[in-house]
Amino acid sequence: MALRTLCATFSVGLVNGVSRRLGRGSGTVAGGRVGLKIHAGLVGQLCEGKSVALVSGTNGKTTTTALLTAAMSTGGKVVASNFTGSNMPAGHAAALAARRRAPIAVLETDEGYLGGTIKEAKPDVIILLNLSRDQLDRMSEVRMLAQRWSEALSRSSATVVANADDPLVVMAARDAGKVVWVAGGLVWKDDATGCPLCQGPIVFGENNSWRCVECSFARPTPSWSLNEDKVVSPDGTVGLTLRLPGAFNRSNALMAMAGAHVLGVGLQEAADALASVSDVAGRFHQSEKDGIVTRMMLAKNPAGWVALLDLVATNPAPLVIGINARTADGADPSWLFDVPFSLLSGRTVIATGDRWRDLSVRLRYAEVPHFVEGDLGHALVRAQQEADESVDFIGNYTCFQDALKATP
Amino acid sequence: MTLRIVCVYPDLLGTYGDSGNAEVLLRRAAWRGIDATLTMSRSESPLPEGDLYCLGGGEDGPQVLAAQRLLDDGMLATAVHQGAQVFAVCAGFQIVGESFPDAGGAIHPGVGLLDVRTTKGSGRRAVGEVLVEVAPKESGGLGLPTLTGFENHAGVTELFGQAQPLGNVSKGIGNGAGERIEGAHAGNVIGTYLHGPVLARNPSLADELLCRALKLEVLSDLDDTREMLLRDERLQQVSALTR
Numbered sequence: 023m024a025l026r027t028l029c030a031t032f033s034v035g036l037v038n039g040v041s042r043r044l045g046r047g048s049g050t051v052a053g054g055r056v057g058l059k060i061h062a063g064l065v066g067q068l069c070e071g072k073s074v075a076l077v078s079g080t081n082g083k084t085t086t087t088a089l090l091t092a093a094m095s096t097g098g099k100v101v102a103s104n105f106t107g108s109n110m111p112a113g114h115a116a117a118l119a120a121r122r123r124a125p126i127a128v129l130e131t132d133e134g135y136l137g138g139t140i141k142e143a144k145p146d147v148i149i150l151l152n153l154s155r156d157q158l159d160r161m162s163e164v165r166m167l168a169q170r171w172s173e174a175l176s177r178s179s180a181t182v183v184a185n186a187d188d189p190l191v192v193m194a195a196r197d198a199g200k201v202v203w204v205a206g207g208l209v210w211k212d213d214a215t216g217c218p219l220c221q222g223p224i225v226f227g228e229n230n231s232w233r234c235v236e237c238s239f240a241r242p243t244p245s246w247s248l249n250e251d252k253v254v255s256p257d258g259t260v261g262l263t264l265r266l267p268g269a270f271n272r273s274n275a276l277m278a279m280a281g282a283h284v285l286g287v288g289l290q291e292a293a294d295a296l297a298s299v300s301d302v303a304g305r306f307h308q309s310e311k312d313g314i315v316t317r318m319m320l321a322k323n324p325a326g327w328v329a330l331l332d333l334v335a336t337n338p339a340p341l342v343i344g345i346n347a348r349t350a351d352g353a354d355p356s357w358l359f360d361v362p363f364s365l366l367s368g369r370t371v372i373a374t375g376d377r378w379r380d381l382s383v384r385l386r387y388a389e390v391p392h393f394v395e396g397d398l399g400h401a402l403v404r405a406q407q408e409a410d411e412s413v414d415f416i417g418n419y420t421c422f423q424d425a426l427k428a429t430p
Numbered sequence: 431m432t433l434r435i436v437c438v439y440p441d442l443l444g445t446y447g448d449s450g451n452a453e454v455l456l457r458r459a460a461w462r463g464i465d466a467t468l469t470m471s472r473s474e475s476p477l478p479e480g481d482l483y484c485l486g487g488g489e490d491g492p493q494v495l496a497a498q499r500l501l502d503d504g505m506l507a508t509a510v511h512q513g514a515q516v517f518a519v520c521a522g523f524q525i526v527g528e529s530f531p532d533a534g535g536a537i538h539p540g541v542g543l544l545d546v547r548t549t550k551g552s553g554r555r556a557v558g559e560v561l562v563e564v565a566p567k568e569s570g571g572l573g574l575p576t577l578t579g580f581e582n583h584a585g586v587t588e589l590f591g592q593a594q595p596l597g598n599v600s601k602g603i604g605n606g607a608g609e610r611i612e613g614a615h616a617g618n619v620i621g622t623y624l625h626g627p628v629l630a631r632n633p634s635l636a637d638e639l640l641c642r643a644l645k646l647e648v649l650s651d652l653d654d655t656r657e658m659l660l661r662d663e664r665l666q667q668v669s670a671l672t673r
């Protein structure tokens with residue numbers, strides 16, 4: 023290892039240690055930033071000689087990264103991964119520096135940073151989950167993002183594991199050298215109704231098929247798919263039992279299985295590893311206090327919400343919804359009007375978070391009666407008082423982090 | 431009379447929760463006991479006859495397609511000439527004007543219902559909270575309280591002919607063509623860059639549109655406590671911004 027890399031790597035550890043002792047967050051990003059200042063090519067250097075997988079997309083990145091990490095860890099292998107969700111270069115540098123000798127790295131990668139990270143990390147596998155509207159004040163519009171992915175992938179020698187059900191992902195991956203198409207599902211179709219090649223209408227048919235009415239752009243035939251509780255792969259079929267709830271997590275697991283397969287993990291081995299994952303960075307975490315179970319869920323954009331509504335709409339338990347609009351959330355909560363909240367009518371709903379007023383107005387027009395409670399802690403307590411057995415909490419990014427701290 | 435609200439091409443023009451504007455109009459009519467319908471009119475179908483059309487924001491490619499379809503379809507212009515009202519946001523605002531640019535800067539014809547033309551801005555994209563002081567009725571304005579919203583656009587829009595600005599920008603960028611003005615209106619057409627959805631954040635603007643479409647001077651009051659809480663908070667927060 024070159025002296026500069028060594029020095030930069032050492033600094034990452036030092037800063038992270040100090041920042042953890044000072045109680046400033048989990049100390050992953052601060053150290054990474056210092057390391058990158060000393061050596062801008064640190065991520066590339068630390069990836070050298072490793073098998074590297076990148077995971078990107080609008081929703082499911084953190085979960086898929088955790089599932090793939092579990093699959094790659096079988097047999098006691100050490101995997102470097104940014105499991106806390108710090109998915110930009112500083113987070114990558116910190117995760118890699120913390121496990122310098124790991125033979126494998128699985129890195130969750132912010133959609134906007136994918137091109138740069140591909141160039142630096144020279145990955146073996148890139149998993150592309152989906153693309154939909156998210157934080158439009160910070161991110162590019164989704165078509166622009168798909169175009170930038172496409173350019174970055176055409177210059178990479180990685181195998182791309184791509185969701186064949188998402189037209190924007192297919193547009194991005196179609197010119198890559200090696201592609202494994204996976205039937206990864208698509209719950210939110212509003213960003214995929216126009217052909218990304220010719221702007222013609224895209225029609226969705228049975229069994230997730232889709233095609234453009236005006237040009238030849240259509241769903242590629244996937245080689246990986248789900249058949250009830252089984253994963254169907256080119257190497258055969260294997261049962262899949264997950265502890266994580268919801269159809270969207272089964273899709274994440276399928277993408278992770280295909281990625282692990284590219285890196286040489288056996289089907290059964292991977293399925294067993296995935297079955298052991300129960301809680302990803304606090305998501306789907308359940309805690310109990312005074313006999314009331316609180317379920318923690320994260321939804322930060324319309325697609326994430328639509329996936330979760332499936333899971334929670336009919337649950338009778340009180341539901342606390344927390345919305346912030348801090349830097350990591352995006353400053354514009356207008357996306358709340360893209361969420362079909364009317365499905366919640368009949369539930370006891372409590373609106374909270376920094377932007378509870380925006381949420382409350384949104385719920386009014388969806389005709390969902392609700393309470394408002396600006397203070398997150400009070401909102402959770404109030405829900406627990408109203409509950410018979412359990413409480414659901416759904417927050418966007420920073421509100422979810424705050425709620426995790428507020429629950430035992 | 432049934433008030434027919436039409437949300438125009440939600441598949442092409444609905445990037446920033448803008449179809450919420452049509453939902454707000456529908457509810458505010460229904461809560462007052464006014465018979466109203468909302469049609470989400472997708473781009474593959476002919477645009478239906480309506481009394482109040484809402485257009486939202488969209489990305490560059492879909493925007494070009496939406497303008498072309500509206501021109502081919504012809505219904506929007508016909509309806510406006512027969513007295514229908516149009517409320518257009520962001521890409522929709524540009525489309526109802528004379529012309530607008532695509533991602534590469536090439537100019538495309540708009541529907542020509544409002545005397546505005548949009549060109550590609552040379553500076554940074556205008557992104558952030560906006561406050562607009564609306565001109566009083568005496569001077570040809572809409573005479574509404576301060577508008578609040580969130581803008582996110584690269585285009586620069588200039589007014590000509592009959593078009594009057596919606597108001598003066600006190601925070602944010604607005605139309606971006608030199609003068610600190612936002613949006614435009616003339617006759618039956620109102621256009622703005624404000625998302626939010628802007629009608630949820632500014633119920634007085636929603637009611638102005640309903641009055642125009644229903645040809646009424648006033649509407650009965652609604653309990654807008656929640657909207658007022660949001661408005662007050664936004665006005666206070668955004669006034670304090672240094673932008």
Ligand SMILES: [Zn+2]
Binds near residue numbers: 218222
């Ligand atoms: Zn096409």
